[in-house]
Amino acid sequence: MNTTPVKIVETVLRDGHQSLAATRMRITDMVPVLEELDDMGYYALEAWGGATFDACLRFLDEDPWERLRTLKKHLQKTPIQMLLRGQNILGYSHYADDVVKEFVKRSVDNGVSIIRIFDALNDTRNMECSMRAAKEAGAHVQGAFVYTISPYHKDEDFLKVAQELVQMGADSICIKDMAGLLSPYNAEKLVRTLKSQLTVPIDIHTHFTSGMGDMTYLKAIEAGVDMIDTALSPFAQSTGQPSTEAIVATLQGHPRDTGIELTKLHKAADYFRGVKTQLVKDFGLNDNIPIDPKVLTFQIPGGMLSNLLNQMKEMGSADKYPELLEEMPRVRAELGYPPLVTPTSQIVGSMAALNVTLGRYKMIPNEVKDLVRGKYGRTPAQIDPEVKKLAIGDEPQIDHRPADDIAPQMESLKAKLAAAGYPNADLDDVLSYALFPDVALAYFKKHR
Numbered sequence: 001m002n003t004t005p006v007k008i009v010e011t012v013l014r015d016g017h018q019s020l021a022a023t024r025m026r027i028t029d030m031v032p033v034l035e036e037l038d039d040m041g042y043y044a045l046e047a048w049g050g051a052t053f054d055a056c057l058r059f060l061d062e063d064p065w066e067r068l069r070t071l072k073k074h075l076q077k078t079p080i081q082m083l084l085r086g087q088n089i090l091g092y093s094h095y096a097d098d099v100v101k102e103f104v105k106r107s108v109d110n111g112v113s114i115i116r117i118f119d120a121l122n123d124t125r126n127m128e129c130s131m132r133a134a135k136e137a138g139a140h141v142q143g144a145f146v147y148t149i150s151p152y153h154k155d156e157d158f159l160k161v162a163q164e165l166v167q168m169g170a171d172s173i174c175i176k177d178m179a180g181l182l183s184p185y186n187a188e189k190l191v192r193t194l195k196s197q198l199t200v201p202i203d204i205h206t207h208f209t210s211g212m213g214d215m216t217y218l219k220a221i222e223a224g225v226d227m228i229d230t231a232l233s234p235f236a237q238s239t240g241q242p243s244t245e246a247i248v249a250t251l252q253g254h255p256r257d258t259g260i261e262l263t264k265l266h267k268a269a270d271y272f273r274g275v276k277t278q279l280v281k282d283f284g285l286n287d288n289i290p291i292d293p294k295v296l297t298f299q300i301p302g303g304m305l306s307n308l309l310n311q312m313k314e315m316g317s318a319d320k321y322p323e324l325l326e327e328m329p330r331v332r333a334e335l336g337y338p339p340l341v342t343p344t345s346q347i348v349g350s351m352a353a354l355n356v357t358l359g360r361y362k363m364i365p366n367e368v369k370d371l372v373r374g375k376y377g378r379t380p381a382q383i384d385p386e387v388k389k390l391a392i393g394d395e396p397q398i399d400h401r402p403a404d405d406i407a408p409q410m411e412s413l414k415a416k417l418a419a420a421g422y423p424n425a426d427l428d429d430v431l432s433y434a435l436f437p438d439v440a441l442a443y444f445k446k447h448r
């Protein structure tokens with residue numbers, strides 16, 4: 001029986017606004033409240049990584065590394081946590097090992113203490129390089145697996161991935177339920193399974209998308225989960241995390257009381273309510289994203305549904321939307337049941353949209369071909385043989401770690417950057433350029 005206080009990972013500075021405000025929170029919105037957050041008694045503040053890096057450069061005219069250093073300056077007590085997509089770093093395809101290593105090292109040097117690492121296919125080979133680099137840099141390495149529902153994703157399968165991650169050096173394990181698919185009783189069972197077989201702490205990360213988030217956390221807590229991810233209420237619920245205040249209040253007087261003071265949370269939440277209003281105004285954001293229990297049937301996260309609908313409007317086939325909902329699970333099965341998370345969600349979604357618009361597999365994007373080739377890693381199940389044939393003909397699939405085929409990139413990146421007029425770019429700039437060359441160059445042009 002776990003009788004220790006439930007540890008809270010506050011996500012308002014990363015997933016909270018990524019889920020509910022299109023990742024538009026600026027460092028200037030954060031600074032005034034950082035010391036208050038630092039004093040809250042959180043286990044960690046998730047504040048960097050995920051989509052924030054891209055958003056800083058692309059939309060906010062901010063240097064993401066500078067943001068991290070500013071965060072660190074104000075957060076002296078609470079560890080800064082980041083989300084890393086394994087070999088994809090913070091981008092959408094695999095990078096060479098030397099880029100992954102430098103990126104992880106610079107993240108830690110600039111202020112990150114806890115790195116949550118995952119791979120869209122739960123292929124642990126895609127996490128080896130970043131996990132090793134994070135260990136070497138002295139960070140706490142949290143190995144995450146993505147939760148999904150399919151005939152190939154039973155509790156035993158997740159346990160096996162978690163055990164591999166522990167063997168690879170994970171200091172804790174995270175259940176990453178990005179679409180809110182994990183139901184309360186299934187969470188209870190999964191947490192029990194993990195707790196009975198593993199000695200490292202277990203963290204659970206859910207989204208409120210299906211409306212079950214609070215219940216899922218409560219059952220996970222009863223089953224002995226160690227950490228939970230929550231966001232202050234203005235950036236909680238709908239497609240974000242359950243709210244910090246509600247969970248803290250729920251546990252008051254319970255043996256696993258978080259020890260966090262509700263009045264302090266209210267004060268910080270009031271501050272963020274103002275930030276939310278301002279962001280909605282400044283960026284013209286949708287302020288009312290409802291929960292969508294349909295995600296449980298179609299397994300398509302809410303944000304993705306609207307993206308796909310837009311895509312189909314552009315192709316002039318918006319009327320085929322009901323067919324798309326049927327086509328998604330079919331394509332997912334044919335492509336080996338990948339979990340639907342960045343970047344596999346986009347890959348499966350686009351394929352399904354093309355199938356209903358042009359006919360099944362009449363046009364196959366390169367990303368789908370690469371997935372079939374094994375270039376994203378091992379899919380949970382075999383690719384359907386006919387789809388394989390249509391996509392890559394008789395070309396063989398690779399069965400080794402995809403990044404083994406990628407030559408080192410750091411030197412050529414530096415050379416390219418020099419040729420673009422930045423011969424003295426520092427390491428952080430080289431890494432920004434590695435991930436998002438066009439937006440990074442646009443940023444440098446303005447600021448360097």
Ligand code: CO
Pocket residue numbers: 015178205206207
């Ligand atoms: Co999330």
